[in-house]
Amino acid sequence: MNPRLLGVAGPLQGTLCALPEGEISIGRDATNHLCSADASLSRRHCVLIRQGWKCTVRDAGSRNGTRVNGVPVEEQLLTHGDQLSVGSSELMFLSEAEQAVSWTDRVLAEDTAQLDNSVIFLRRDRETSRRLEKIFAQLPGAPEHTHYLQSLLKIATAIGGIRDRESLQWQLLGFLFDVFPAQRGAILYFDKAGGVESAATWDRVLGPEHPVPIDESLVRRVFAGKAGLIAPLSQQFLRVEERAGSALCVPMTIEEVSGAIYLLAAHDDSDGPFDETHLQVLSAVGSIAALALQNLHHWERLSNENRVLRAEVSLEYNMVGASARMKEVFEFVRRVAPTDATVLIEGESGTGKELVARAIHRNSARAENSFVAINCAAIAENLLESELFGHEKGAFTGAATQKKGRIEMAEGGTLFLDEVSELAPELQAKLLRVLQEREFERVGGTRSIPLDIRLIAATNKELTTAITSGEFRKDLYYRLNVVALTMPALRERAEDIPQLAEHFLAKASRKCKTTIKGLSEGVKACLMKYDWPGNVRELENAIERAVVLGAGDTILPEDLPESVLEAGPLSSDEATDETGNYLRSVKENKRQTIVQALQQTSGSYLEAAKLLGIHPNSLLRLMRNLDVRASMKAGQPPLRDTKK
Numbered sequence: 001m002n003p004r005l006l007g008v009a010g011p012l013q014g015t016l017c018a019l020p021e022g023e024i025s026i027g028r029d030a031t032n033h034l035c036s037a038d039a040s041l042s043r044r045h046c047v048l049i050r051q052g053w054k055c056t057v058r059d060a061g062s063r064n065g066t067r068v069n070g071v072p073v074e075e076q077l078l079t080h081g082d083q084l085s086v087g088s089s090e091l092m093f094l095s096e097a098e099q100a101v102s103w104t105d106r107v108l109a110e111d112t113a114q115l116d117n118s119v120i121f122l123r124r125d126r127e128t129s130r131r132l133e134k135i136f137a138q139l140p141g142a143p144e145h146t147h148y149l150q151s152l153l154k155i156a157t158a159i160g161g162i163r164d165r166e167s168l169q170w171q172l173l174g175f176l177f178d179v180f181p182a183q184r185g186a187i188l189y190f191d192k193a194g195g196v197e198s199a200a201t202w203d204r205v206l207g208p209e210h211p212v213p214i215d216e217s218l219v220r221r222v223f224a225g226k227a228g229l230i231a232p233l234s235q236q237f238l239r240v241e242e243r244a245g246s247a248l249c250v251p252m253t254i255e256e257v258s259g260a261i262y263l264l265a266a267h268d269d270s271d272g273p274f275d276e277t278h279l280q281v282l283s284a285v286g287s288i289a290a291l292a293l294q295n296l297h298h299w300e301r302l303s304n305e306n307r308v309l310r311a312e313v314s315l316e317y318n319m320v321g322a323s324a325r326m327k328e329v330f331e332f333v334r335r336v337a338p339t340d341a342t343v344l345i346e347g348e349s350g351t352g353k354e355l356v357a358r359a360i361h362r363n364s365a366r367a368e369n370s371f372v373a374i375n376c377a378a379i380a381e382n383l384l385e386s387e388l389f390g391h392e393k394g395a396f397t398g399a400a401t402q403k404k405g406r407i408e409m410a411e412g413g414t415l416f417l418d419e420v421s422e423l424a425p426e427l428q429a430k431l432l433r434v435l436q437e438r439e440f441e442r443v444g445g446t447r448s449i450p451l452d453i454r455l456i457a458a459t460n461k462e463l464t465t466a467i468t469s470g471e472f473r474k475d476l477y478y479r480l481n482v483v484a485l486t487m488p489a490l491r492e493r494a495e496d497i498p499q500l501a502e503h504f505l506a507k508a509s510r511k512c513k514t515t516i517k518g519l520s521e522g523v524k525a526c527l528m529k530y531d532w533p534g535n536v537r538e539l540e541n542a543i544e545r546a547v548v549l550g551a552g553d554t555i556l557p558e559d560l561p562e563s564v565l566e567a568g569p570l571s572s573d574e575a576t577d578e579t580g581n582y583l584r585s586v587k588e589n590k591r592q593t594i595v596q597a598l599q600q601t602s603g604s605y606l607e608a609a610k611l612l613g614i615h616p617n618s619l620l621r622l623m624r625n626l627d628v629r630a631s632m633k634a635g636q637p638p639l640r641d642t643k644k
Helices: 103-109 128-138 143-159 165-179 216-225 276-312 324-336 353-362 381-389 425-437 463-468 474-480 490-512 521-529 535-549 562-567 578-600 605-612 616-626
Strands: 004-009 016-018 022-027 046-051 054-059 066-068 071-073 075-077 083-086 089-094 184-190 196-203 229-232 244-253 257-267 343-346 371-375 414-418 454-459 483-486
Touching: 054 066, 054 071, 071 324, 143 165, 143 276, 165 184, 165 196, 165 257, 165 276, 216 229, 216 244, 216 257, 229 276, 244 276, 257 276, 324 353, 324 483, 324 490, 343 353, 353 371, 353 414, 353 454, 381 425, 425 474, 463 474, 490 521, 490 535, 521 535, 521 562, 578 605, 578 616, 605 616
Parallel strands: 343 454, 343 483, 371 414, 414 454
Antiparallel strands: 004 016, 004 089, 022 046, 046 054, 054 075, 066 071, 066 083, 083 089, 184 196, 184 257, 229 244, 244 257
8 A cells, every 4th residue: 555645624635645656746737746726836836755665755946835744844754644734735644554444444345234134133121131131040150140240231331321430430339339238439540650539439328429438558459459359447447336347449440550449348247248259240340440431531532632623723833934044943843843841932922932832742752642722811810720730629619520720631742831921920839840840739639640741831021031020930930941942023034024925815815715816016015114013923914904905806005004004115116006196195194294293392202292192102103114214304303202
């Protein structure tokens, strides 16, 4: 089976292309082996070179670049599962032969045999239990144990469809009291170290959630030995009126011990109510419950991943740019991604810090696990601790159930803390402990939970200044600042603006369901002249606005936001047409109005702003964009700040 490319998004979605030996080209031109009319593709965008099971992608000098897992590449060896981004399409590289045809595909491909009268169906109804009891009674062996077999079947059938852990534990305890001579019981859940993370307890007389004393030494023996046991209990685990008692405890295990079932019974004789048959039956129940727990864990993980993917389906992880500064960023991602080092990403708002964090995660060994992002500035301070660390049931008013925090949800994956400088001082201390000890406690919890995550933090503030002012802990800064990257502002890589504008133009056209428009020379001049204080995010918004408001096949300067329009000079072509004359007149009138206001206020821009009825910062921006200083006549008083 040849390696393949599978289209998972964009114009090539659904395409399945086998890769024979040699070169396969991808592009817009029909002469390519894999072609699409996607305008963001170059005529010959890239080539894939296959030698045996090895396959290399090589960019063919494309306009928008070729990316592997979101990172631009010139040439790179592909591995199974890599995502190849070409134009607006996402392609997945598949090389593992065993995944070529799934078992389901093979079954569907076979001829389906017609069922005849020899097929026996077992329908579950009210008579099922009675029929099964008769069947079990006829089986060879010990007929006195028939009710145990029936109970096992009943338990397996009932808990197989449960989709939350709380329902599972209560239903299981209820079944156990019907089968075993126990007065009290508990379902225990272990953490990785074997400590009891949580427990559900039930007293047959006093009811659910009534405290049940647990012999922890006995439970530790079950966890270590992965085997059940029956043991007598000392008086400290019994009530005053109870003379003697014993415990029956079995692990819930498949490969690892995830929990235990603990039953306690008081009795008067020395033999106790539990025997070897009880131990064997409860061990079988433990295995069934362990499988149900494992399925629950997988179901919850898939449900969480599905929720995250649905929330992020519109996000794009591709970083665009060919400037020297962006090449440094790409090289940083390549070098840092394979490690587990903590990363601190600094830079102005809108420079793409989260895109870098996602690129690091997608190119790391943790890529198959969750990427959990949390904006520390977007959540109220009183809720942030619970959001980060989770809480136990009853930890505070409204905590009706146990809740996992974002840190725990990122287990095995990457946790991204955006605006980490906004963390409250007490949360900074807790985060420092997590980084040092690699464990945490839920709100209201008493046990430490081991943790395996990679942390990436980002901030648009200067943390050293925050340390000086006492707003940020110095020791936490040193923990976060293991590997640091400062994202360049857009004005520092102006040569990337045309490529970014084309990328956002294609993206906005798809989003707004319009034909892709071109950018006039005047628009390009305005984009290059403007200093973009909002960085890449502001550029994307400006292009989307132009796509929405533009009436023709070409984006014109008047389609841009006013702040961008004021910055750019008119091209020689546009200066001669009616639109150019109008725009030139508007800019000249604004310039003359500002000059007159400055002359009336003797050069004070604060007084001039008050006279014009605008904010001083807006006036300074207009003066910079319209080049007012060059327009003022020689001999005018210099601009001055009248603040005292």
